[in-house]
Amino acid sequence: MVWQPAENRYASMKYNHCGKTGLKLPAISLGLWHNFGNDTPHQTKQAICRRAFDLGITHFDLANNYGPPPGSAETAFGEILKTDFAGYRDEMIISSKAGYNMWPGPYGEWGSRKYLISSCDQSLKRMRLDYVDIFYSHRFDPNTPLEETCGALDQIVRSGKALYVGISSYNSKRTREAAAILKDLGTPCIIHQPSYSMINRWIEEDGLVDTLEELGIGSIVFSPLAQGMLTTKYLGGVPDGSRASQSKSLNPAFLNERNVENIRSLNSIAERRGQTLAQMAIAWVLRGGRITSALIGASRVEQVEDCVKALDNAEFSTEELAEIDRYARD
């Protein structure tokens, strides 16, 4: 039987304008960096996407290199789009990116026109899509003129392969430069994707949040749970199957006694607020309405369900914010 999404899927999710654009993004979006490669059963990936969509998560974030192996997350997502979401493409915002190492030789990474345009074509083939909604330059390339990188983004939109473009992890200065070039080209930069969490505040220190607000660019922040550290999962050690237990991107050395003690204190604040630590971490990045969307990852359906409930208690008192600052610092 063909899967049908929940009829009430738009009942509780909040949708925020992406900067000063007409595009709205869910306050919580789902990223497919981990848990969508060939190391995860297809049924798990399918169940996570279905549940996310049922809960109002309309935005799915990918990149050329997500896997393992690189490319396999886009291939798996393409399969899920075909079997489950064929009739719902216009209700979805799908993004991809190019910037990190994807194929051998001089044209398989960074920010050249050659790499960005061929990578976008490959991503579309893997996902079996005619276009992505957002295409990103995944990282600033110090050895390619920004005019070339932005020119490639502009051409990707003009050739119908993406509706909007964005940049990821560019600092405030480079963001201003890229935004000015893209504006001149007539393809505005509508979104920035930086990392941000209670324990990773570089976008505040760099002035990026202010810059984005000033330029009317939306923000979708990745790893708001610090890859799982800002949840209760590591309070009793490193559980089997968790990201820190595998040789992935989360270094178990971060889970030292001092950090775990701080996470325990943050968890006490979350408990007092009547929410899980994951929920408090997501509510925290969204506080004050300056961030468009919190971009989470999930290895299980239950994690998505837990995370979306962050919106049930998204306000913080000044005292709570000060207490959080005592235990959560860069």
Ligand code: NDP
């Ligand atoms: P998170 O900080 O949300 O970490 C996700 C991990 O946290 C999950 O895999 C899971 O860990 C754990 N988790 C999630 N929800 C819960 C919960 N409710 N309770 C307990 N544990 C939970 O984000 P990610 O680091 O996964 O990044 C999210 C997305 O951001 C990526 O998929 C990608 O789209 C994007 N991204 C972009 C980057 C860029 O350069 N632009 C770089 C990195 C990410 P476990 O797997 O151990 O169960």
